[in-house]
Amino acid sequence: MAGSTHASPTADAAGVASPVKARTRHVTPWTEAWRRFRRHRLAVVSAIILLSMIFAVAVGPLLWRVQINDIDFTAQLQGPSWAHPMGTDDLGQDLLARMLYGGRISLAVGLAAMSVSVVVGTIVGSVAGISRGFVDSALVWLIDLFLSLPQLPVLLLLIYLFRDSLKSLVGPQISIFILIVAGIGSFRWMTVARLVRAQFFALREKEFVEAARALGASTFRVVVRHILPNALGPVIVAGTIDVAAAIILESTLSFLGLGFPADIPTWGRILYDAKDNLDIAPHWALFAGGAIFLAVLTINFIGDGLRDALDPRRIL
Amino acid sequence: MLGLGLTAPLAAQMLASSGVAVAADAPAYKPTKRGGGGALKVLWWQGATLLNPHFAVGTKDQDGSRIFYEPLASWDPNGNLTPVLAAEVPTIENGGLAKNGLSVTWKLKQGVKWHDGQPFTADDCVFNWQYAANPATAATTIGSYQDINVVKVDDHTIRIEFEKPTPFWADAFVGVYGMIIPKHIFEPYTGAKSRDAPANLAPVGTGPYMFVGFNPGDLVQGKINPNYHQDNRPYFDTIEMKGGGDAVSAARAVMQTGEYDFAWNMQVEDEILKRLEAGGQGHADITATGNIEHIELNNTDPWKEVDGERSSLKTKHPFLTDPAVRQALNMLVDRASVHKFIYGRTGFDTANFINNPKRFVSPNTHYEFNIDKAAKLLDDAGWKPGSDGVREKDGVKLHIVFQTSINAPRQKNQEIVKQACQKAGISVEIKTVTASVFFSSDVANPDTYTHFCADLQMFTTTMTQPDPAVFMRQFLSAEAATKANKFQGRNITRWQNPDYDKLYHDAESELDPVKRAALFIAMNDLVIKDVVIIPDVYRTLVSAVSNKLHAPVSGWDSNFWALQDWYRDA
């Protein structure tokens, strides 16, 4: 919940503020945000790691030329070696190649689905949070409806209805991507919406909102410039969790035939395929699980840094 | 006769019982008294959802019912009949079988009682026939009872009469479709009221165990039947059939932790099974079936819509009707690797569509895996590689959509086929459909296997009895699946060949078992020669069994066909 004024800077043990210096320089909000982000060392390191991961999966397959579906029965379930730096799976396929190829999809799906759910959830939550009466009740009903829908039949229906038309529009790969991102996003936005709405309930009574209104700010400006930045805390956490959930959900969907085809080695899929051989070939699951964990970890610390950077009440 | 590959004793036996052999001897049963064996715990990774055998959908329900109900006779692992509620198996010699193939007379065992003490008589058999044949009941066993007439001869004899000479007479009252329910309990609930019977959930049968409890999808519980009609049986005091979960963890529960004694249908890679067996607590029991995992080739064009129908009989497939392409594809399926690295002991490479019972297996076919030869065949037929490496001729590219249901071994199988095809210049797109949709009969859904909106598809056809008559219907011209018959026809490849139709109709009325077997072999050869389908591996039934448990399993009947004979080493 938000308070109204900062605690005294001298009482803050974590920050070493030099308020005098900050007040005499003229900075735009964005440079200020960037400066604060830079001070958050963990966030910067995480950003570098995440960018390297993205770079690796984008460029890696061009450098590491082993095919992802080169079946080689003489090399089944081998541990890491020079020929196969991440080992092989039960068909002898090279895991590094599969991880790089699948990483593109997993990271893209994870980030895209997270963006969809965060954006849609924030918009719906803000509108519901700032309005009263009928609009709020209608949006609450919408949120409850989506929360009640059983995911699997809805996804089956969506894919059945839209797959062919999308396929003819944008091609098979992108159509599946759109369907999966829409599907996963459509089941995670409700949490964000309710969190944002709850934050709004508390924040809209605050004095600074009254003050902004008294100064003539339109509702839109009040929401975007004053309330939303204070409401971001839970949204950022939800975003992090959504990335992990999206990557895992994609693998569950592919297991049920609704995600990418079974021969596309997304990270969640690799983890799922590896689960029955955990006792004799742990490397298979460890690399996939580790990659997902690393992506989630870096996004989490970036989120922490973002919150510290953007939150107007922080005094770093 | 011998030239057909049949040995003399087998042929003689077949003649005696019109093609249906009688089992030689029962498996050895050691315990000398009834009961005292404690609890039998079995694990089915799909739980039984109902306990009336006439409504059973799939083996899980049949197995659940089989704990309590019994048929007149069961099929043993070799495809031979063993009497259960019958006094003996009808043969020509004992007068049970009519020489003209128009009737069968069953003598019922004396002194059999239902679990509530009432006697089992011929009235119960006649009632079962009426119950199942009544369309208002919508019984799933109707196929075995609708074209016959059952007459009560006396309290312990019935006669089944057929309209035309029927070579395969062991359908009604036999095996999974033949379980008998009591007339005195079900009589008030026939026709449209059949679903209201309380006994649907609390069975009263003649089986070795009596009903205790049932949670649909989860648990079936039974206790020993003290008045069971065979001596010294059953051995166990209680039985518990737990449902749910997946096959691998079920295997672990039997072979690693010993929490359960038996697990059903181990659709698990053989590598994993072998590893678990090494633990020394359990083993994989493997028994033959007639089930064949095969690849179907579409004879019609799935990409052209005619009168609102895809894969319509009015179209012809652009390249799969070219014999060279079919032969090439036949050479691009690496069955040996599929057997060795995926299925292991659970699936064996084969060149035939009919692989069991042995008397129907053709010795005239063989398979070959040779990418270069396939490539040469295609080259010679005019299919030259285009700029992208994919072969084409007259503007038609060899691009194949290959679909199957979601199932880890099947996906690996697809990968292997895809790789070989790509090396030969055929491009393959893999499509997987969730099993409940793929195997559904939804008229509007193009992803079902009967719609066949793909070029190739792969699945297992099950042989539910040790006789190929029903099995081979799927190649009849009249059975072609079309929009008009709501895609319910069994002929999904939509292949139509008058020679095949003639062979089939001849076999339907051929009473000489040797000639009949020859006809089926000829049908198999025709299908293989024209590459209507590509046989992949023939499947065995694999169960996980605790090393101390003796549990004879049959691939032609329910897993519980001999439940009364199960016992555990002390």
Next chain:
Amino acid sequence: MPASFRSQRKPSFVSRYLIRRLLITIPSLLGISIVLFTVLALAPGDPFGELASNPAIPPQVQAALRLKFGLDDPIPVRYLHWLTAMLHGDWGFSFASRVDVDVLILQRLPTTLAVIGASQVLALLIALPVGIYAATRPYSLFDQIASTFALIGFSLPPFFTGIVFILVFSIHLNWLPFVFRSDLAATGLAWWWEEFKQSIMPIVVLGMFQGATWTRFMRSAVLDVIRLDYVTTARAKGLPESGVVLKHIVRNALIPVVTLIALQMPIVFGGAIVTEQIFRIPGIGSLLISAILANDTPVIMAVTFVFACLVILFNLIADLLYGWLDPRISYR
């Protein structure tokens, strides 16, 4: 405005709000049920599909069954049948097992509450203290370790951690059974011990997964509050740290946490599908997934309808709790 004046006016607003929300509940439930029913009716899949793939079963059987269950009627007709039956207390009849749906649900309810419910409680018991403590000492060793474990917790799905647990505790160490049995033979204390042994793994697997996300949210919510003026004031007044934490920090940080808990409560009824599958727990989640895969529409409809009622109920409770947690919230 002075606090006393506000609290005088508030009750009438709260009760008006409550009445308005309750009045809306019935039509909103109806609306949700219409959408649910339509989705299920339009979704591909067929309850009698297995019959089609069996060569021994003639197509008339399927046609007869479809007729009997009214599957070929138009959707609005089928919906009205369902609605009138529901209002009479008849929840429908499962296609797959030919049993009344309410019997099926009631059979599984105790196990679901015991196992899945316990895991939610465990998650709460982990998340609240850990999250709060980590936030009071941000970036300390405790916080780093707790955060890392939380991140591991929700990036590894239950299907994975469940299998790891089974491998370690059931197969390697042979301490715990991994197949859940709803018919334990023992009685008295022995029954409780057996029940504990077979429930502890799924409870921990699910509880850890849930607890991981809640820890992060709790920590974030407390961090939002911890540096604000009234906290400093409370400390300056000499209040003991525990009092500061409990009365000032936690209560104000609870709004997002209450939101989340309200969102998660309905999951107990039908949401823990994967965990129930892995451990073979006969809960409502596994009933739902097997009904979905078998296209057993009456069961799916009944379970999702109860789920919808729970969603609406818990979200309403959460909305009311906001007002109690933060007196400044008004319900206009």
